[in-house]
Amino acid sequence: MIALAPREFHLFQAAQREFLYLVPSAAIFALDEPTSAVLRAVTEQKRPEAAVIAALAGRFDPAIVRDAIADLLEARAIGYEHEPEASFPRVLPMMPVVDRAGPSRTGVIPLTTMVMNVTNQCNLACTYCYEYGEDKIVDTENGKKPKFMAEQTARDSVEFLLRESGSVAHLTFFGGETLLNFPVLQSTVAYGRRRAAELGKSIDFSLTTNATLLRPDIIEFLVENDVGVTISIDGPRDMQDKFRVFHNGAGSYDVVAPKIKELLKRHRTKPIAARVTLTSGTLDITRIYRHLTEEIGFVEVGFAPVTTSPGQAYAIGEHGFDSMLGQFRVLAQEWLEHTIANRHHGFSNVTESLEEIHKGVSKAYPCGAGLGLLGVSTDGDVALCHRFAGSDAHKLGTVRDGVDPEAQIAFLEKNHIADKTDCSKCWARPLCSGGCYHEAHVRYGTTTHPNLHYCEWIRGWTDTCLRVYGELSERNPGFLARFDRDEAKAEAVV
Ligand code: SF4
Numbered sequence: 001m002i003a004l005a006p007r008e009f010h011l012f013q014a015a016q017r018e019f020l021y022l023v024p025s026a027a028i029f030a031l032d033e034p035t036s037a038v039l040r041a042v043t044e045q046k047r048p049e050a051a052v053i054a055a056l057a058g059r060f061d062p063a064i065v066r067d068a069i070a071d072l073l074e075a076r077a078i079g080y081e082h083e084p085e086a087s088f089p090r091v092l093p094m095m096p097v098v099d100r101a102g103p104s105r106t107g108v109i110p111l112t113t114m115v116m117n118v119t120n121q122c123n124l125a126c127t128y129c130y131e132y133g134e135d136k137i138v139d140t141e142n143g144k145k146p147k148f149m150a151e152q153t154a155r156d157s158v159e160f161l162l163r164e165s166g167s168v169a170h171l172t173f174f175g176g177e178t179l180l181n182f183p184v185l186q187s188t189v190a191y192g193r194r195r196a197a198e199l200g201k202s203i204d205f206s207l208t209t210n211a212t213l214l215r216p217d218i219i220e221f222l223v224e225n226d227v228g229v230t231i232s233i234d235g236p237r238d239m240q241d242k243f244r245v246f247h248n249g250a251g252s253y254d255v256v257a258p259k260i261k262e263l264l265k266r267h268r269t270k271p272i273a274a275r276v277t278l279t280s281g282t283l284d285i286t287r288i289y290r291h292l293t294e295e296i297g298f299v300e301v302g303f304a305p306v307t308t309s310p311g312q313a314y315a316i317g318e319h320g321f322d323s324m325l326g327q328f329r330v331l332a333q334e335w336l337e338h339t340i341a342n343r344h345h346g347f348s349n350v351t352e353s354l355e356e357i358h359k360g361v362s363k364a365y366p367c368g369a370g371l372g373l374l375g376v377s378t379d380g381d382v383a384l385c386h387r388f389a390g391s392d393a394h395k396l397g398t399v400r401d402g403v404d405p406e407a408q409i410a411f412l413e414k415n416h417i418a419d420k421t422d423c424s425k426c427w428a429r430p431l432c433s434g435g436c437y438h439e440a441h442v443r444y445g446t447t448t449h450p451n452l453h454y455c456e457w458i459r460g461w462t463d464t465c466l467r468v469y470g471e472l473s474e475r476n477p478g479f480l481a482r483f484d485r486d487e488a489k490a491e492a493v494v
């Protein structure tokens with residue numbers, strides 16, 4: 001008789017019951033007692049259906065066990081030992097389409113978010129900055145790229161975005177320090193709105209800034225034009241001033257705090273998000289969160305570990321990742337309690353992960369870079385994302401000539417999860433898919449390498465988010481339903 005064998009899944013407990021996260025379909029099932037018992041029996045030892053029924057005879061009726069086996073087979077949580085596991089073809093998400101105008105880059109994935117580096121200059125000199133530090137990809141100080149994007153290049157970029165996008169387009173302004181080129185940002189918003197209206201499309205705008213250059217007229221412009229804002233800030237004064245310093249070494253906290261408070265007071269139409277870079281020296285996550293929400297007034301705070309090669313003193317080591325995970329779990333629990341009671345909690349890392357879990361995201365690529373998201377450098381070169389903008393090695397085209405389909409296909413072929421052998425047995429791969437290309441480039445010298453230095457952290461955090469999801473699905477399913485209603489959103493850009 002043919003034995004039943006377990007397939008790929010991750011079991012987790014939430015709300016006093018057991019759940020199953022299936023890999024690679026990324027589906028989630030709440031298990032009842034018989035299915036749970038069958039799964040355990042098959043996981044303990046591969047055995048034929050009759051042996052499973054016999055093993056559970058004291059607890060369940062044979063008909064119930066048969067049904068449970070059928071359910072688990074259908075969900076592909078178990079399978080017959082001799083049958084190969086379902087293979088998931090290495091299909092590229094886009095194919096060149098040929099129409100009367102000739103070959104086009106767009107197949108099934110339109111561009112949704114374009115990140116425009118309006119300058120590669122910055123008035124801060126943050127020690128860990130990936131644009132200026134030792135890990136930089138592009139020489140922004142002595143390289144051949146213009147330091148500021150010209151107005152015409154910005155217009156060409158808007159045309160490119162509107163040509164390549166579907167009915168909804170997101171434009172994110174980025175730097176360097178974005179507000180150093182406020183005049184071009186201002187004229188681009190006006191131009192983008194006019195052109196989108198002419199073409200019957202919708203466009204929205206956002207930017208990332210260090211907040212040092214916010215002033216009343218800029219705040220007014222952002223409010224009037226409904227521009228979304230993400231502020232890079234690391235927390236209370238002692239943490240902010242450790243790394244986020246001016247070129248003369250002076251800390252920036254006292255400059256940015258009042259400006260941010262003013263922005264938060266005035267700009268009420270979109271949540272203003274804080275984006276915190278975590279380093280080995282600034283890992284007091286709870287204190288940072290409390291300060292940014294309670295004392296500064298942010299409604300959303302997201303955290304990300306610094307991108308750096310391992311030799312840097314501020315790189316987060318193994319113990320740092322453990323501490324980070326522990327603190328993330330505490331905040332996630334707090335988030336859960338608030339959400340069950342229908343109260344807002346601003347720890348956005350949970351919200352973002354839950355949205356992906358709810359939508360059953362199973363990624364062939366870690367993020368939208370090179371697909372629905374592209375970065376544009378100051379001279380109009382198009383690259384994978386803003387972090388690679390200006391790098392000739394990661395160039396996919398130009399805003400004037402469009403994306404080179406061959407370069408894009410070559411990138412997609414090289415970076416598919418199917419080729420990351422280290423990830424092939426990892427249950428977290430539907431959500432991680434090897435992790436950020438930029439992190440991989442800095443750590444391993446290539447975008448194709450999985451970020452194996454943070455697997456434990458990724459798996460720990462994914463498990464936490466699955467548990468939160470399981471709890472919510474039982475205790476406040478209405479909250480999860482809102483993810484079904486949310487329209488396509490711009491990807492977070494940091
Ligand atoms: S990088 Fe690590 S955690 Fe991510 S999918 Fe690969 S093996 Fe899993």
Ligand code: SF4
Pocket residue numbers: 366367368369373384385386387435436437438439494
């Ligand atoms: S996750 Fe990394 S590669 Fe992807 S968009 Fe962000 S910085 Fe770029």
